[in-house]
Amino acid sequence: VIQINKETGKVFKIGKSSFKKGDFDALGPDVKYVSCPDGELIKIKDDEKTVTLHEIDVINSRTQGYLALFSGESGEIRNEIREEVNKKVEEWVNEGKAEFITGILFIDEVHILDNEAFSFLNKISEDEFCPILILASNKEILKIDTQDGAEEQDIPKDFIDRALIVKTEEYTGKEIESIVKLRMEEENIAIDKESLKYLVDIASNTSLRYSLNLLTFSNARASKRNRSIILEDIKRVSDIFLDENRAISCLNK
DSSP: OEEEOTTTOOEEEOOEEGGGGGGOSOOOTTOOEEOOOOSOSSOOOOOOOOOOHHHHHHHHHSTTGGGHHHHOOOOOOOHHHHHHHHHHHHHHHHHTSOOOOOOEEEESOGGGOOHHHHHHHHHHHTSTTOOEEEEOOOOSSOEEEOTTSSSEEESOHHHHHHOOOOOOOOOOHHHHHHHHHHHHHHHTOOBOHHHHHHHHHHHHHSOHHHHHHHHHHHHHHHHHTTSOBOHHHHHHHHHHSOOHHHHHHHHHO
């Protein structure tokens, strides 16, 4: 049983007819039996593919077209190309030929961004095909550098007006312990209860990221000794790798 694409002329092998199932004594494991098609021989088949706007931009901006996606050399995409692609996609959506799925752009440590970055985010937020922007920061008071770098100012008010601010709370001890355990399961790390409690205390007093880094390095130290992590490993690693407060104290001395 075969299938022929009328437009391209390509022939696709679907499988062997189920009516001939008893005619062969020995067949390979890849043999697939299918029922014979019935009804009209010519059928309309819809193929659905998921592509990103960037992939369409690359295909239309490079001379090698589709091959540019595999080489990774997309180069600079002109604004004219982006506008033409956006118009075409909008036309497909209006005609029902395509469905637009909004993407998500997550930016962590947003307090590092400068005025130019916020201006760019303001600009793309007005675009019809703009993804959902999710910005995160662990700073209570956010400030960014001005263009001359001489002073500091708050995040631009026009950007704040566009945003929905969600306040988060600090992790509790049980939540930190759950996160550390998830990391242990992910990296297949064995640790005793005393060491786990010590890591949770470190995360509460310093930061969760520092505590998880200690877990990784402690596991490397314990693996060399062919055993699970003990309290001695964590204390030794924490003496070598300082947290932010201890590092500042050492620099001040």
